[in-house]
Amino acid sequence: MYAEISMEQELVKGRLLQQLELSQEKYGERTVYTADPGIKIYQYAVAPANLQTLATETVQEIPVTINNKSGKLKTQLHFFAYQQEGQVYILTYLEDRAIVMENYPVLAIFENLGDLFFNALMVAVSLSLLIAVIFSHLSSKQITKPLLELKQAVETDHQNLTELTHLPSEVGVLARAIDAQNKKLAQYLKREQLFTGDVSHELRTPLTIILGASEVLASQLADDSYLSEFTDRISNTAKETSEIISALLLLSRNPEQLDTPQTSINTIANSEVARLNYLLKYKPVTCTVVAEQDYVADVRPELLKMALGNLIKNAFQYTDNGEVIVIIDAKKITVTDTGLGIPEIVMPLLYERFERLGYNNTSNQTDSDFLSDKHSSSQVEGTGLGLSIVQRIMTHMGWELTHQANETGGSTFSIHYH
Known part of the structure; x- marks a missing residue:
């Protein structure tokens, strides 16, 4: 596309410089030269203000609308600035395909090539975007699949976690770290459950002895003894402690x-x-x-x-x-x-x-x-x-x-x- 544009610019520039030389030989020194088809050459001082502002030594294009036999036509105006013996000219060329095909067939070929390249570029860009979307979708699935499997393994009580730990990828490293941490947590929970069970088992025996001793002591006291209040407190506290141990044991279970x-x-x-x-x-x-x-x-x-x-x-x-x-x-x-x-x-x-x-x-x-x-x-x-x-x-x-x-x-x- 770049090569086609560059070659078209050189063709336009060469044709306009040739026309400037022909016009000078034929008409002598003038402020404006007009040549068919679609060529107009200005001395810088009388050129349109917008061309004075935009013109450089490089051929440029601006969109314009002209009136022709079929009505208004949107086309391109090619122009550039050229300096000759101290005088600056702005050379313009109004693109018209019918005229170009008749008078400048080589330039017409390049203009057709430009359209062809532009359309091909649009198709290529569209296909590239479509391929990129499809590829991104498929690749993202492949990338996220191990992560989703890891997530599912963690959510299902690590049933499939062992299979993921053998993967050589980053997911495998993460799976191994999670598996190791899970084993540590399982050990901690097991120790807590064993500790709670052992404590409850070991405390029940002395509590039973305290409860039995308080009942024996209560039976030895007179019915109106003021010490009965203390034996009741001992008995009730032993029962409450036994109930607390049972509750704590329940809390240690799922x-x-x-x-x-x-x-x-x-x-x-x-x-x-x-x-x-x-x-x-x-x-x-x-x-x-x-x-x-x-x-x-x-x-x-x-x-x-x-x-x-x-x-x-x-x-x-x-x-x-x-x-x-x-x-x-x-x-x-x-x-x-x-x-x-x-x-x-x-x-x-x-x-x-x-x-x-x-x-x-x-x-x-x-x-x-x-x-x-x-x-x-x-x-x-x-x-x-x-x-x-x-x-x-x-x-x-x-x-x-x-x-x-x-x-x-x-x-x-x-x-x-x-």
């Missing part, structure tokens, strides 16, 4: 492996309130369980007991006066208290392990009255595991735990089980 019998939420709530009522013994705090009917949920009672027990225990511990209300309905279990509430600074760490919700965490608060009012809560004993355990149980069961601060003070925790 949720799909657990059976979920229908469990009475009301019974669990009332039982936990009664069990933890000793925390309110010396406080002006009341606790009420509100439920319109007996609600049930498909859940292991040990897990529900641990989750709800932790929420009620926190409400009892952090409420110095007022009331704690446990509300049960068809969608959620709500534990509302009028206690100290949770400061904003603790909210990002609400469900973190070993993060206490006591107000000793707010040492950077500037309001001294606020700190003094909350001082008693910092003395509450605890490990900072309660809410993290509840959150873990919720995740394990596919439930949701939410928190909301009360306008009048205190907190509301909700277990959404439907």
Whole structure:
């Protein structure tokens, strides 16, 4: 295409220079020479302004519209600047195929070649784009196929991952890294399950001994002995610890492996309130369980007991006066208290392990009255595991735990089980 354009320019230039020489010999010095077909030569001073601006020594083309016998015709005007003995000329040639074919057959051939080359170039570009699209589509499939296989292997519990680890490509390297990491994770999980099972097994024996000893001790006491309260506490604590161990053992298993019998939420709530009522013994705090009917949920009672027990225990511990209300309905279990509430600074760490919700965490608060009012809560004993355990149980069961601060003070925790 470039060669054709260059040759056409040289032909136009040669023809126009030849016509300039012929016109000078025939007419002498003039400001404008006109020669058929379609040739017009100007001295620079009288040339159209647009040609004066655009003309250079190289032949150029601009589109123009002319009137002929058949009406208006769109064509090309060829022009260039030429200097001769101090005089600058602008030579122009108006392209007309009929005239060119009759008078300049060689130039006509090159103009036809130009059209042919242009059309061929458009076809080649179109075909190239189509081939590029097809090739990109096919090659992308080949490139992404191993990645999709790797994704499928990871999503299907790594059933086909071993086949991909033998690939020499980058996908094989990635598959081997994932496989190695999976084996490490499997070992960690196995160790955790073994540890939980071993701990539960080893603790059951001393707990059974403590429980048996407390029953023997209780039988040796008189019915009205003040020591009976302590033997009951020992017996109840041993039973609760045994239930906690059972719940932790359930948490170490996959949720799909657990059976979920229908469990009475009301019974669990009332039982936990009664069990933890000793925390309110010396406080002006009341606790009420509100439920319109007996609600049930498909859940292991040990897990529900641990989750709800932790929420009620926190409400009892952090409420110095007022009331704690446990509300049960068809969608959620709500534990509302009028206690100290949770400061904003603790909210990002609400469900973190070993993060206490006591107000000793707010040492950077500037309001001294606020700190003094909350001082008693910092003395509450605890490990900072309660809410993290509840959150873990919720995740394990596919439930949701939410928190909301009360306008009048205190907190509301909700277990959404439907």
